[in-house]
Structure formats: C-alpha cells, structure tokens
Amino acid sequence: MIAISLDIAFTLFGLSLLLAAGRLLRGPDLLDRALALDTLSVNAAALLVLYGVRLGSNEDYEIALLIALLGFLGSVAIGRHLSRGRIIE
Helix, strand or coil, X not given: CHHHHHXXXXXXXXXXXXXXXXXXXXXXXXXXHHHHHHHXXXXXXXXXXXXXXXXXXXXXXXXXHHHHHHHHHHHHHHHHHHHHCCCCC
C-alpha cells in the first residue's frame, strides 16, 4: 500500500514540477515567475523527501532541508528586489 501511495505522490509532484516550470518559462510578469521558482524549490524538496522514504535513507532529508532553505532565501531576495529595487540596504 505504501509503494502505491509513493508512486502516486511521485507522479503528482512530477506533474507539479512540470506545471511550475511552464509557468516559470511563460509567466506574464516577474511576480508569476518568482512564485513559480518558489514552487519549484518546494516541490524539489518534497520529491527528495519522498525519495528518502522510498529508500529508507536519512541523507536525503538533509539535502531536502538545504534546498528548502535556499529556496526560501531566494524567494526573500527576489521579493525584496521586486519591492525595493535592491536586496541589501
């Protein structure tokens, strides 16, 4: 039962990655592209967690945490740049 659930989750997160990549490439403005980039990082971290569950290894969780942290910092930097025009004051 877990294997079937993991296969469904892999499929849905893969589809979500494709849709977010499409929004990143053809987004009408920078805000849509920034949101798509944030969605890509969250989905990549989720896929790594699922991969770690499938293999039963703990190293994948640390990499997923690092990707989520870098995605968050990138989203904050993009948001500050779009709102103020500069990142560091």
